[in-house]
Amino acid sequence: MHNAPTPSVHDTAAPSASAFAATLAEWPAVRVRAVQAACTEADVRAALAGSLRPERALAALLSPAAAPHLEAMARRSAAVTRQRFGRVMQFYAPLYVSNVCINSCTYCGFNCKNQVARRRLTVDEAVREADYLANEGFRHLLLVAGEDPKGVPVSYFEELAGRLLGRFSSIGIEIYPMPEADYTRLVAAGVDLLTLYQETYDETLYSSLHPAGPKRDFHNRLAAIERGARAGIAFLGVGALQGLSDWRVENFHVGLHALWLQKEFWRSSVSVSFPRIRPAAGAFQPPVTVSDRDFVQTLCALRIVLPDAGLVLSTREPAALRDRLALLGVTRMSAGSRTSPGGYGTADSGGESEGQFAIADERGLAEMKQVVAGLGFDPVCKDWDPAYHAAAASAEVE
Numbered sequence: 139m140h141n142a143p144t145p146s147v148h149d150t151a152a153p154s155a156s157a158f159a160a161t162l163a164e165w166p167a168v169r170v171r172a173v174q175a176a177c178t179e180a181d182v183r184a185a186l187a188g189s190l191r192p193e194r195a196l197a198a199l200l201s202p203a204a205a206p207h208l209e210a211m212a213r214r215s216a217a218v219t220r221q222r223f224g225r226v227m228q229f230y231a232p233l234y235v236s237n238v239c240i241n242s243c244t245y246c247g248f249n250c251k252n253q254v255a256r257r258r259l260t261v262d263e264a265v266r267e268a269d270y271l272a273n274e275g276f277r278h279l280l281l282v283a284g285e286d287p288k289g290v291p292v293s294y295f296e297e298l299a300g301r302l303l304g305r306f307s308s309i310g311i312e313i314y315p316m317p318e319a320d321y322t323r324l325v326a327a328g329v330d331l332l333t334l335y336q337e338t339y340d341e342t343l344y345s346s347l348h349p350a351g352p353k354r355d356f357h358n359r360l361a362a363i364e365r366g367a368r369a370g371i372a373f374l375g376v377g378a379l380q381g382l383s384d385w386r387v388e389n390f391h392v393g394l395h396a397l398w399l400q401k402e403f404w405r406s407s408v409s410v411s412f413p414r415i416r417p418a419a420g421a422f423q424p425p426v427t428v429s430d431r432d433f434v435q436t437l438c439a440l441r442i443v444l445p446d447a448g449l450v451l452s453t454r455e456p457a458a459l460r461d462r463l464a465l466l467g468v469t470r471m472s473a474g475s476r477t478s479p480g481g482y483g484t485a486d487s488g489g490e491s492e493g494q495f496a497i498a499d500e501r502g503l504a505e506m507k508q509v510v511a512g513l514g515f516d517p518v519c520k521d522w523d524p525a526y527h528a529a530a531a532s533a534e535v536e
């Protein structure tokens with residue numbers, strides 16, 4: 139069944155066209171900067187009070203005028219999160235199945251130009267890695283791969299998801315963009331979550347960061363999350379890599395995208411992530427510094443404007459910061475992550491392979507559960523969202 143309430147918009151779009159692109163075009167960086175520069179402390183207070191339209195509130199809360207109000211933003215963010223999500227922290231684990239990639243993203247360790255150890259897990263090896271994670275206690279699994287459609291085609295993920303179903307309450311993918319028909323196949327196989335970060339919403343910058351490979355196509359990537367949503371994927375994740383450009387503008391666009399997806403694909407849950415660049419093969423140097431304070435302002439702004447969105451935090455961030463951010467609005471964290479295929483050590487016949495980036499928080503699931511429990515959270519590794527979505531779907535049919 140179509141997942142959008144306005145099928146005409148999507149049905150008339152060309153296969154690779156993003157319907158969100160028109161909204162994005164209304165907010166070029168120059169306009170976002172001008173709006174943010176004009177924001178006053180009164181605008182920030184109005185945003186905190188909920189009396190601004192979401193786009194205006196987002197601009198105000200990410201603006202320099204919000205800096206003196208970070209404490210108030212943090213309090214509001216924490217309160218909104220408690221109200222909407224309770225004191226629950228969900229954990230997931232990434233499972234890298236291939237670091238072969240035909241793209242040359244300048245910031246990524248898997249860039250095809252980097253001379254690094256490559257590895258692609260067989261389905262059996264991936265199942266063994268997943269079994270290890272299941273035994274650790276994870277029930278949310280994120281399958282991750284470079285753009286390797288010949289080595290790990292849709293049929294690979296279909297078979298893998300089919301074999302993992304029952305051991306995990308959620309199977310997500312963070313892989314290359316696919317046609318809608320392939321997403322439909324994956325939904326049928328049990329995939330319920332699609333993470334697809336745009337990396338940057340600045341099309342010119344995007345071109346320079348993606349000089350070769352299919353990922354050069356900015357609009358195809360932008361449209362892919364819509365194809366997944368139309369295919370019925372229940373959980374959609376968007377985000378931008380922090381450190382590539384002006385974080386105030388970039389995260390305005392992230393929030394704008396999430397707001398748009400929530401409206402257009404209201405039957406899916408939307409989550410947002412804002413990963414900072416970490417050291418990786420290729421030694422890419424981020425052109426922009428995003429400080430911890432900038433990071434906190436981003437998190438709070440997105441939480442306040444998107445009260446129902448999941449906020450995802452990976453092990454890219456250091457332990458002490460992750461513990462603080464858990465209190466402010468994060469709802470989903472990874473733990474004990476390995477970013478190389480075979481990294482959990484159960485498929486050791488293929489030798490070492492390169493990780494995508496260096497992990498900053500090495501704590502495993504058991505330790506993280508203790509930490510968040512100590513912070514007053516109920517750590518969960520499974521959830522009731524699939525049941526909620528099933529109930530919503532049957533209510534819709536009735």
Ligand code: SF4
Pocket residue numbers: 239240241242243246247248249250283284285353
């Ligand atoms: S970011 Fe993704 S597509 Fe780009 S090089 Fe890395 S793995 Fe490949």
